Amino acid sequence: MRSSPPAPAAPRPHRQTRHLHAQPGFTLVEVLVASTILAFITLAVINAIAVGQQQAIAALDDGRAAALAEATLEEVLALPYADPGGDTTFGPDAGESTRADFDALDDYHGWSQAANSITDPAGVAYPSTFQDLQRSVTVVDRTVSVASLGGDHTGRAITVTVTDPGGRTVTLERFIAEPPA
Amino acid sequence: MIRPTHPSRPGHRRIARRRGLTLVELLLAISGTVVIGAAIVAMLTSSAYATDEANDIRALVVRHKATSARLAANIRESKQVLAAGADYLVLWVADTDGDDAPSLLELRRIELDGVSDTLRIRDADPSATDVVYTLADNFALLTDALALGSDFPAIDLSEQVSALSFTLNDADPLAATLVTVRYSLTEGKLTDQGVVIARLRNAT
Numbered sequence: 001m002r003s004s005p006p007a008p009a010a011p012r013p014h015r016q017t018r019h020l021h022a023q024p025g026f027t028l029v030e031v032l033v034a035s036t037i038l039a040f041i042t043l044a045v046i047n048a049i050a051v052g053q054q055q056a057i058a059a060l061d062d063g064r065a066a067a068l069a070e071a072t073l074e075e076v077l078a079l080p081y082a083d084p085g086g087d088t089t090f091g092p093d094a095g096e097s098t099r100a101d102f103d104a105l106d107d108y109h110g111w112s113q114a115a116n117s118i119t120d121p122a123g124v125a126y127p128s129t130f131q132d133l134q135r136s137v138t139v140v141d142r143t144v145s146v147a148s149l150g151g152d153h154t155g156r157a158i159t160v161t162v163t164d165p166g167g168r169t170v171t172l173e174r175f176i177a178e179p180p181a
Numbered sequence: 182m183i184r185p186t187h188p189s190r191p192g193h194r195r196i197a198r199r200r201g202l203t204l205v206e207l208l209l210a211i212s213g214t215v216v217i218g219a220a221i222v223a224m225l226t227s228s229a230y231a232t233d234e235a236n237d238i239r240a241l242v243v244r245h246k247a248t249s250a251r252l253a254a255n256i257r258e259s260k261q262v263l264a265a266g267a268d269y270l271v272l273w274v275a276d277t278d279g280d281d282a283p284s285l286l287e288l289r290r291i292e293l294d295g296v297s298d299t300l301r302i303r304d305a306d307p308s309a310t311d312v313v314y315t316l317a318d319n320f321a322l323l324t325d326a327l328a329l330g331s332d333f334p335a336i337d338l339s340e341q342v343s344a345l346s347f348t349l350n351d352a353d354p355l356a357a358t359l360v361t362v363r364y365s366l367t368e369g370k371l372t373d374q375g376v377v378i379a380r381l382r383n384a385t
Contacts, residue, residue: 056238071378078380
């Protein structure tokens with residue numbers, strides 16, 4: 001926008017005069033265009049920061065869901081394969097109303113905890129950061145064929161599903177072979 | 182300073198009328214700059230805070246994974262709990278010498294050092310002279326005493342751990358099959374709780 005330097009052959013330039021003459025200031029349109037560009041750049045940068053933070057929080061949430069699934073599986077696996085009472089139907093036996101009464105891993109079949117009611121095996125609530133998750137367990141008969149281990153093996157497949165408020169799930173499955181009689 | 186210009190130049194009249202800024206104009210310009218400047222500072226401060234917090238959260242994600250994996254691994258490979266308290270857990274790792282009694286080389290203790298906020302694991306020095314105990318011994322006091330000597334050194338497992346608690350699924354530690362560990366990790370201004378549940382090898 002500034003005036004170009006005079007040609008070498010021109011007479012002594014009236015620099016100040018020409019400079020002031022050529023200084024038109026910014027028009028309203030130019031200022032608006034400039035501030036619009038600045039606004040877009042600022043929004044883009046802030047958006048990038050916000051998305052970065054959301055990703056970090058999502059990773060922390062995913063970690064919690066995975067930890068809860070692992071913890072649930074450990075809890076189920078701590079129980080014996082065969083029911084001491086001889087009950088063979090999956091799910092809680094007669095008289096087993098809470099998980100504290102469960103005495104075999106199949107008793108966890110159909111067990112679930114809704115959001116805001118997640119508790120540890122002692123019945124103590126999990127930290128509030130876990131309370132938007134929900135979990136469920138299924139136990140089914142499964143036969144696995146492993147040629148190098150002599151063919152078919154019967155056992156039970158335990159599936160733990162943890163669901164977050166966004167509907168995403170963490171699923172862990174473990175096959176427990178039937179112990180030799 | 183302003184030299185007379187060629188009369189034919191159109192800039193002539195404007196220069197003649199040029200004056201400085203009035204006080205009101207100057208004040209307006211300054212206050213405008215202050216408002217814009219304050220907005221930019223606020224924006225930069227909040228974005229710096231957000232990036233700091235995002236970094237802390239990422240660090241927490243990694244530290245949670247490391248801490249919970251180590252806690253679970255140490256408990257899961259152990260045979261039995263010998264003693265448990267608010268901030269310590271004494272484990273009988275395995276009956277390696279097959280004498281049905283815990284001994285020094287078979288002990289492991291997980292503890293929180295409340296002064297340095299460090300989660301530690303103590304294992305017997307393999308070169309220490311083995312001592313055989315009985316299940317009836319008070320392993321809380323016994324390992325407290327051992328920790329003062331050199332036969333039961335500690336390794337740091339995780340730093341900036343502000344709370345730790347162990348809960349067993351049985352009132353009798355020896356009969357417990359499941360250990361619930363709750364811990365808090367601090368990173369920057371954030372503190373986040375984690376829960377680890379691990380079953381012992383004596384679970385059927």
